[in-house]
Amino acid sequence: MADGAGRTGTIHTPHGDIDTPAFVPVGTKATVKAVLPETMADLGAQAVLANAYHLYLQPGPDIVDEAGGLGAFMNWPGPTFTDSGGFQVLSLGSGFRKVLAMDTERHRADDIVAPGKDRLARVDDDGVTFTSHLDGSTHRFTPEVSMGIQHRLGADIIFAFDELTTLVNTREYQQRSVQRTHEWAIRCLVEHRRLTAAAPDRPAQALFGVVQGAQYEDLRRAATRGLVGIGNEAGPAQGCEFDGYGIGGALEKQNLATIIGWVVDELPEDKPRHLLGISEPDDLFAAVAAGADTFDCVSPSRVARNAAIYSADGRYNITGARYRRDFTPLDPECDCHTCAHYTRAYIHHLFKAKEILSATLCTIHNERFIVRLVDRIRTSIGAGDFAELREETLGRYYSKSS
Ligand SMILES: [Zn+2]
Secondary structure, three states, rough: OOOOOOOOOEEEEOOEEEEEEEEEOOOOOOOOOOHHHHHHHOOOOOOOEEEEEHHHHOOOOOHHHOOOOOOHHHHOOOOOEEEOOOHHHHHHOOOOHHHHOOOOOOOOOOOOOOOOOOEEEEOOOOOEEEOOOOOEEEEEEEEHHHHHHHHHHHEEEEOOOOOOOOOOOHHHHHHHHHHHHHHHHHHHHHHHHHHHHHHHOOOOOOEEEOOOOOHHHHHHHHHHHHHHHHHHOOOOOOOOOOOOEEEOOOOOOOHHHHHHHHHHOOOOOOEEEEEEEOOOHHHHHHHHOOOEEEEEHHHHHHHHOEEOOOOOOOOOOOOHHHHHHOOOOOOOOOHHHHHHHHOHHHHHHHHHOOOOOHHHHHHHHHHHHHHHHHHHHHHHHHOHHHHHHHHHHHHHHOOOOO
């Protein structure tokens, strides 16, 4: 494709179909914070993504498994995703935050440790040893451990265990890391095949490989070709292939579309492409135009709890004094439950009074805003007016800062 106008499709899972492009809300600990799963379905979420690292530490994958898997455990009947835990063991485990990846002043190259903190995660060629952010206990993730956890969690779409790098890692380190992630991808495929064969009665899980390579074109392309061609290599994963691909790692906003473009160039047409961790409107349009199909991000709910509201005219903070007597909805053009029944003045009051209902109402609105935006993008691709929607939507969204 690469015609810059995006593509539409359908991902089939044992728990239903996902029409793409689609935004996948994040329920890190098997809950989209403050919102009922039923409400997430009502607001149009087609799938949810939970986090293998968090569910491994609490309550433990064995408990989720006994409950009948992630969807049954959390009363979400639709499709589910889990990420591999790779990002969290290296970010939470070490106290390193992704946002700091842009902050080159505060980190030494190749040193995954936050300033003033002990080094809490160690990567070697076999896996990662890390310290729990909950109780300080020591744990180890390897590709096989991640596959075992994700099989017990039972999500429809799971991800290969990969190494998180940052933009401050040296090129030499990125190169080594891409090779390591490739070796881990082979081990993930082999273990996934073994676990799948050992439990033939369970719903089939799709395994996505994760493309790393940071901001380097040659590394991104080589990493992608390597993952796509893995089944042709002589070795333990011969004959195996990934069911889809995730695009991960350090992505600078200004290079997002370019990097996705390199990766998509090397990917097969007939496999889904998931972009990990984006939800800003301009990023969503750029990613769809470059050929990505699904996206997950924790931002709509995280910022909602901090009173940041998405609207057609941009993002604003509802705690501002100007909203005290504003009896209009959060976004007059929104069709969500919150906007149909509640006012800015009421939600402003809830935040000022520190009432937890503020989180619920704002999360419903923000999740609906992003889900609906991506739904409209999907419709526009079908109708042939993606470019018009992009120009109109972003022109308005970024026209003023309120
Ligand atoms: Zn709304």
